Amino acid sequence: MYDCIGIGIGPYNLSLAALMDEKTDLKVRFFDKTPEFQWHPGMLIDLTDLQVPFIADLVTFANPQSRYSYLNYLHTHNRLYKFFFFHKFEMPRQEYNDYASWVVKQLPHCQFHSEVTGVKDTGAYFEVEVRNGQTDEREVYKARHVVMGTGSKPLILDGMEGLPPEDVHHTSSYLFHKASTLESPSITIIGSGQSAAEVFHDLLKEQPNHPYKLTWLTRSEGILQLESSKLGQEFFAPDYVDYFHGLSFEKRLEALKTLDQLRNGIDMDTLNNIYNILYHHSVSENAPDIVIQPLTEVQKILQEEDHYVLECRQWQEERDFSYMSGKVILATGYVPNIPSWFDEALGDKIVWEDEKRFKVSRDYKLVFKDEDRSHHFYTLTNLEHSHGAGATNLGLSVDRNIAIINDITGKEVYKKQRNTIFSQFSMDQTD
Numbered sequence: 001m002y003d004c005i006g007i008g009i010g011p012y013n014l015s016l017a018a019l020m021d022e023k024t025d026l027k028v029r030f031f032d033k034t035p036e037f038q039w040h041p042g043m044l045i046d047l048t049d050l051q052v053p054f055i056a057d058l059v060t061f062a063n064p065q066s067r068y069s070y071l072n073y074l075h076t077h078n079r080l081y082k083f084f085f086f087h088k089f090e091m092p093r094q095e096y097n098d099y100a101s102w103v104v105k106q107l108p109h110c111q112f113h114s115e116v117t118g119v120k121d122t123g124a125y126f127e128v129e130v131r132n133g134q135t136d137e138r139e140v141y142k143a144r145h146v147v148m149g150t151g152s153k154p155l156i157l158d159g160m161e162g163l164p165p166e167d168v169h170h171t172s173s174y175l176f177h178k179a180s181t182l183e184s185p186s187i188t189i190i191g192s193g194q195s196a197a198e199v200f201h202d203l204l205k206e207q208p209n210h211p212y213k214l215t216w217l218t219r220s221e222g223i224l225q226l227e228s229s230k231l232g233q234e235f236f237a238p239d240y241v242d243y244f245h246g247l248s249f250e251k252r253l254e255a256l257k258t259l260d261q262l263r264n265g266i267d268m269d270t271l272n273n274i275y276n277i278l279y280h281h282s283v284s285e286n287a288p289d290i291v292i293q294p295l296t297e298v299q300k301i302l303q304e305e306d307h308y309v310l311e312c313r314q315w316q317e318e319r320d321f322s323y324m325s326g327k328v329i330l331a332t333g334y335v336p337n338i339p340s341w342f343d344e345a346l347g348d349k350i351v352w353e354d355e356k357r358f359k360v361s362r363d364y365k366l367v368f369k370d371e372d373r374s375h376h377f378y379t380l381t382n383l384e385h386s387h388g389a390g391a392t393n394l395g396l397s398v399d400r401n402i403a404i405i406n407d408i409t410g411k412e413v414y415k416k417q418r419n420t421i422f423s424q425f426s427m428d429q430t431d
Helices: 011-023 070-076 080-086 093-104 171-181 194-209 232-236 238-245 249-258 260-264 268-283 342-346 394-409
Strands: 002-007 028-031 049-053 090-092 114-121 126-132 138-148 152-154 168-170 186-191 213-217 290-293 296-304 307-314 319-325 327-331 334-336 376-379
Touching: 002 011, 002 126, 011 028, 011 093, 011 394, 028 114, 049 093, 049 394, 070 080, 070 093, 090 093, 114 342, 138 394, 152 171, 168 171, 171 194, 171 327, 186 194, 186 307, 186 319, 194 213, 194 268, 194 327, 213 319, 232 238, 232 260, 238 249, 238 394, 249 260, 307 327, 376 394
Parallel strands: 002 028, 002 138, 138 376, 168 327, 186 213, 186 327, 213 290
Antiparallel strands: 049 090, 114 126, 126 138, 152 334, 296 307, 307 319
């Protein structure tokens, strides 16, 4: 009998595994179907940084003295002075992946090549079925608690599915197809946000050596910058999560819309780098062929011989048009990756806030219809509706795991950090 089993070994569950390892005696096991830890390998583009500071590593917000901190990783690899002289708060994306892989290798309870294929609620504990990807053998583990950290999966919009992946693919697969993409006479990126900008920037750098036409289409009102003001960032603090979770479901959905610029904009450095390249290109009489057009929704992609026809609509002018491209890269975002067995195993037993969003307690437990239970199913996936804009922010993952560890153990293993920001979001009558 395990105290806790984690499904998925991405940054969120890896943080949980590391924090449990350091300060608890819990018997735990974490499973992931992939062969090894890789954090968005299709987007580990050279010279890109995370959008969050290095302090938002796997452990520091819970325990700055942890041996699993990013600073200790740098110290261990004799890179601390290099990072010091790097003079940036953000860590390179490739190095974050290397750092997380370094932590994984120190945690024997993280098991790869292991796909969770089902979970059964027995009424007193959970039975977790795991398939070994190398032998195809199946084993069943018993656990008092389960934590689902299955992350997200690419969103492919209607009218864009079923096309050859070497020609039309999501940004999550960008690097896997980059070599063949560069050989195309024309490349179009669809969508907005950081991923779209990073791919556009990478292709912009490559364009002088490859004679392709590069196009960026997005239905957004513009290529807009991420809100990064210091007071604005306080909406990612645990204090705001407390406030947000206390709102009604309808008010939470409304609040998410008001925070779009905090969630979906593009990093200022990325935008500046793009503009600088565009300006330098424009100096030449033989400037590369580039199109950037917001306000444009791509409704369908059709395959025609050796190219693709994008059926588009400039929604502000209410004008339809067609656009041809040899390759298409979809920066259409992500949706929660809910396992296929989830609905059958738990769908009828838990409380739902609407057809797609389950009810989640403040300490990340699924709310079951039978409230009197000692075994719990925690989730780090599909939390925006319950815990706000920071649900997919690496900086808040540690606070989530503090709540889960303290709840499982029934004591304060790690101190919750509150009253940590200058903003407040409600005022009592006595204030």
